[in-house]
Structure formats: C-alpha cells, structure tokens
C-alpha cells in the first residue's frame with residue numbers, strides 16, 4: 001500500500017479515511033452506503049508472531065495517515081497479545097520511503113512495525129523492521145467491466161496496481177482476457193516488489209511494457225497512482241477504483257496537470273535563486289542527484305543552495321524569502337501534485353531538464369534523462 005501523507009500521496013486518505021468505520025478482529029471493514037465488505041486485511045497474527053519470535057519487549061507502530069484511525073485499537077491488541085510495550089508513531093508517514101527509524105532509536109524500540117506499504121527491495125533489510133502490507137478485498141469486477149467498456153478500440157492492454165490490490169491483478173487480467181484483450185504485466189525493478197506494482201515515484205513496471213500496449217489499466221483507490229502512469233509513459237490510462245466502484249479515464253486530468261507544469265516550468269525559468277531540496281526521509285535522500293542538478297543549474301547561471309528538509313511543507317519554504325524557486329529531490333510528486341499549495345515553482349529534476357532546454361517538452365512523458373530517482 002502506498003499511502004503517503006503528502007497531499008500528492010492521497011490514496012489512503014481518499015479511500016480509507018472516508019470509508020473506514022469499524023475495526024473488527026483482523027479486518028478493517030468498509031460500511032459505505034452501498035456495500036459492506038472488507039476494506040483492508042492486515043495480518044495481525046504475523047505482527048504477534050514476529051514480536052514473539054524476536055522476543056521484543058518494546059515496539060514502535062507506524063501507520064500511514066489513512067490508517068491512523070486504526071492505530072489505537074491495533075496498539076492495544078498488540079499489547080494484550082504480546083505484552084510488548086507499544087509506542088504509536090504520531091508523525092506523518094509518507095510511504096516505505098519514510099520509515100520511523102529515528103523515533104525507533106529515541107524510544108529504544110527493538111522493532112518497528114510498519115503498516116501499509118510493501119518493503120523497498122534491498123532497503124533496510126538488516127534493520128529490525130517488519131512490513132505489514134494492507135490488502136483490500138473490495139470487489140473489482142464491476143469497475144473492471146466499466147474499464148473494459150471504455151477500452152473499445154484498444155486490444156493490447158497493460159495492467160498495473162498499487163500494493164493494496166496487487167493480489168487482485170490475476171482477477172483483473174482474467175476479466176480483460178475474457179473480454180478479448182491481450183494483457184501485459186510489467187516486471188518489477190527499482191523500488192517495486194511485485195509484478196505490475198506501481199508507486200507514485202516508480203513506474204518501472206509500466207514503462208517496461210509501454211511500447212507494447214495501447215492503454216494501461218491500473219487498480220488503485222484515488223487518482224494519485226493512476227495520474228503518474230500517463231506522465232511516465234504517455235499512454236492512455238484507465239484507473240479502476242474499487243472503493244468508489246468506478247473506472248475513470250485519466251487523459252483529461254493528465255492534460256490539465258501538464259498545462260500547469262508547463263506554466264511552472266516557464267515561471268522557474270525567470271527565477272535566479274534556487275533551493276535544491278534534499279529530503280531526509282529514510283529512503284529519499286539522493287545527494288548525488290541533488291549535486292548534479294545544482295551543477296547543471298549553475299552552468300546555466302542560476303544561484304543555487306542545497307536545502308535539507310525532513311518535512312516539505314509550505315510554511316518551511318515560505319520562510320526562505322530570498323529564494324525564487326525550488327527543485328524537489330526527495331519526492332518527485334510534490335511539485336507535480338501539490339504545486340497549488342506553494343507560491344513559488346517547485347520542479348522535479350526531469351522538469352529542470354526541460355527548463356534548461358536539455359529535454360524537449362514533447363518528451364516530458366517519455367522517461368528519464370537524468371539518473372533514476374532512487
């Protein structure tokens with residue numbers, strides 16, 4: 001489950017904050033107006049087992065914003081079942097890029113229980129971190145059939161999902177194939193753990209198949225993950241949202257976003273003093289990319305300072321009144337999705353390449369020109 005708290009990472013808040021009403025046993029139930037079905041399954045027993053196996057006496061429990069309403073009851077159940085002391089992390093949680101490793105040290109917890117997201121392959125594998133994904137069993141058949149009807153002219157289709165629905169990809173594939181579509185699911189790489197998985201900052205699985213498909217269907221609550229697909233591939237994208245029980249074409253939202261990005265790139269070009277923001281989250285820091293961007297900007301006569309920031313929020317950036325614009329290295333979606341919250345332009349490194357004339361605007365949706373984000 002990718003469930004970043006950022007305004008740009010809304011998937012949990014859109015889906016779960018609104019819908020979650022009741023927690024029963026190990027199921028988090030959706031009692032929406034029309035349906036009654038399991039919203040998220042969280043493997044509680046695995047949490048209990050891991051704590052016992054590691055003989056942990058103190059644990060830190062971290063949930064993304066959309067699942068925080070479940071934190072109290074989950075913490076209580078862990079204490080009851082294991083006798084371990086539980087600290088519930090109250091800081092925002094953005095994704096698997098944002099493990100509460102420092103708070104874990106501060107409270108001297110032996111184990112961090114990170115709820116909601118898939119682990120990032122190769123990251124913190126030697127730390128005492130237990131990842132407990134939250135999977136949704138909200139039925140997908142109806143919105144999938146809506147997607148099929150929208151794909152009248154496309155016959156070869158890519159399929160993707162965020163981690164909440166990754167176990168439903170097989171069913172989605174079956175529905176598409178029974179409707180006469182040829183289906184491609186891309187292999188994972190980079191930060192992705194599962195075939196077909198997408199993150200808001202990693203679309204390697206869909207980029208791998210983009211040249212072979214006419215459109216892409218993505219299972220995801222909210223628009224966040226879906227919007228990144230046409231941006232990363234240039235392909236028509238249909239989001240199948242099981243929580244809202246709808247399928248939606250992302251072409252128009254993507255067109256509107258591109259218009260705004262163009263305007264912000266133009267504004268950036270008029271700036272002189274630029275802050276390059278390095279994120280301090282557990283997996284966000286990319287100093288070499290930050291230095292490379294700084295170098296490129298300086299070659300084009302911008303004055304540049306490197307900023308390091310734990311929480312990129314408007315108030316923090318507004319305090320730097322002598323800066324004209326920013327480049328966001330930590331999370332590429334802050335500028336693209338949250339720009340309205342900031343008075344000054346915030347570009348991601350790809351957009352800097354466009355601003356500097358090193359990448360054509362027409363190629364904005366055609367992959368990376370700098371080294372990969374992570």
Ligand code: SF4
Pocket residue numbers: 002004006009094095096097098199200201202284330331332333
């Ligand atoms: S870096 Fe990726 S995982 Fe982290 S907040 Fe941004 S989009 Fe989400």
